[in-house]
Amino acid sequence: IIYRYQSTRHSAWTGIQDPGKSGAGSPIAELEDDDDGAKTRPEIPTFTLDEEGSNKDAAPGDTQKDIQATKSKPSSRLGTSPPPPPSSIMPPPPRPSPNAKRKPEPSLMPPPPIPAPTPRAPPTLSTTLRPPPSTASTLRAPPSRSLAPPTSSLSTSTLSPSARPSKKVLLDPGHSPLDWAHLTANPPTPTFLRGAEVPPQLIRVPPSALKWHNGRKGRDAWGVWQGKVYNLTPYMKFHPGGVGELMRGAGKVVEGEKLFNEKHPWVSWENMLGECLVGILVSENEVGKGEGNELEEMD
């Protein structure tokens, strides 16, 4: 009987209908009927102990009275006979009022655990319809640093200064790129930039003459770029890479242009040293052809 009652209470917690509820003759069905206002009370078999300790069936409806009587009667055989089983004197559970609304009864049993909410929300329609990343997007390169706004530096380099180690030297005062631009536009003498020994017109320069102008022993330093010979001497102290670097190509046919292109191909030789042009590089056999007059056509 106790089991049945607990089952009924459990059914009240969970709202789950006991399958035996609708079964014909089910004890639970009897209880349920009773709870819903049925008129019959289920018979609870009880028994009492008489003077001799023997069980005696009690009539239905006399349960409480019998128990009270049994409790008040001192047993003369205490200690000699085993006590009656506890279930025999346990009072029946309180019956709920037929008209009272069924409320969740206080219980020592904790309610069934509520499943913890999942940390992730279920995917919505928008997320489930989102296409997977395409192959093109995985091959896409990260944003380039070249998209950064250009700096206001006066440097002629197109690369970021932090992207390469600098080998620039500290130039003397009055030898900045702007000072060089001013000097080439306003030379102190007509021969200052091309050299005092060079005639006003452009000349043919054989390799031997180029080699002799290597910048040593007071001689000018000549350099070659695209077959044209330039006097590097006035630019030496204006060179951001230093005199030593510029001297590496002095008096040489191909090394100067090769080094120039390795170090800074973005620099315009022609624009910077245009006023320093001496002539054109020719073979040793070509020297003297046309007496140098034809070189005037280069201007």
Ligand code: HEM
């Ligand atoms: C043998 C030939 C040359 C060598 C070996 C050479 C070497 C160098 C070096 C090492 C630098 C420093 C680069 C840096 O660290 O930023 C430099 C800078 C520079 N050189 Fe030359 N140079 C040569 C010829 C020339 C010539 C003939 C000119 C002019 C037409 C020139 C113009 C410059 C300029 C303008 C810079 C500054 C570049 C910048 O700020 O980005 N160089 N050079």
